[in-house]
Amino acid sequence: MNARPPAPTPPSLGRAALLVAEREITSQVRTKSFVISTVILLVGVLAAIVLSSVLAGRQGDDVPVAVVESVAGELPAGDGLALSDVPDRAAAEQAVRDGDVDAAVVPGEGPLGVEVVAMDAAPQALLDALTQRPAVVLLDPAAAEGGVRYAVTFGFGLVFMMSAMGFGATIAQNTVTEKQTRIVEILLSAVPARALLAGKVLGNSALALGQTAAIAAVSVLALVVTGQDDLLTMIGMPVVWFVVFFALGFVLLAAVFAASASLVSRTEDTGVVLQPATWLTMIPYLLVVIFNDNALVLRVMSYVPFSAPVGMPVRLFLGEAAWWEPLLSLGVLAASCAVVIALAARIYERSVLRMGARVKLGEVLRGAGAD
DSSP states (O other): OOOOOOOOOOOOHHHHHHHHHHHHHHHHHTSHHHHHHHHHHHHHHHHHHHHHHHHHTOSSSSEEEEEEGGGGGGSOSBTTEEEEEESSHHHHHHHHHHTSOSEEEEEOSSSSOEEEEESSSOOHHHHHHSSSOOEEEESOHHHHHHHHHHHHHHHHHHHHHHHHHHHHHHHHHHHHHHHHTTHHHHHHHHSOHHHHHHHHHHHHHHHHHHHHHHHHHHHHHHHHHTTOHHHHHHHHHHHHHHHHHHHHHHHHHHHHHHHHHTTOSSGGGHHHHTHHHHHHHHHHHHHHHHTTTOHHHHHHHTTSTTTHHHHHHHHHHHTOSOTTHHHHHHHHHHHHHHHHHHHHHHHHHHHTTOOSSOOOHHHHHHHHHHO
């Protein structure tokens, strides 16, 4: 009588999680909707930066520029510029302040022997008309700083919210669909529940992080192409920190989305259970947009786990954080991430196989506590 072959050794928890993560990644990148939406997003980011640079230097058909008579020969006529002569620098600055012209060309140091005077930004058409880039004197630099400050903080908050909500919703949808179709029972016969949850979180986190890194790369490319080297220097390191914080922050939120979705068996019921996770994703964006000039609010945000991925990079961009603060904030976020993932795994284990009516969170937590 032939001996029965030995049963195959089940994969380890880590190996099983990686298999699930691979399944999550391949199933999404093969869909046309994911590819098309990613391409549209990246093209949109590139177009927005390039277009904003172009429009920043254009107001109407011709840009009104005052030129001090002694340097009038340094600036060619035409090229989208409407030139007017003024006797001296004081008259040129007054014309800029009064709004009669967008900028003025005055005597100055450097190889060109001229400077450009503007309120908050020099028109690009004027800079392009000169053979070399001159020194630019801003009469109201605070206005320019305020605009850049709002744009950068808005960008950090929007990217985090859109990525977290988009991929979080995907995790929730897949979790409920697997329960509703009973596919989860087949999956759990091959891998443990914790591995299934870990794989979903890891796979979607890899996709979200990859998409965020691509957005950062395209943004840098657009800034280089448009010659905005000063802004690139300002946001370079904060963008790197943003990607690092995003990686941990998304893992935390992904675990919350997956655990919340495991409480229901029908797609129609996901709205209620996902509300807390949705608000945790939206609140950092709303706070950073509304309170981008409030140092106290930003400081608190940079140490709250759910808002640190937005709050700390913004503070680094503004130069309001000491060198050790991002390290401390990252440590708090990592510790919180471990606690939330452990709790989410216990909730997922106790609810993912329960069908029918929505499972009450309190009931699951009491069961988890008794374990």
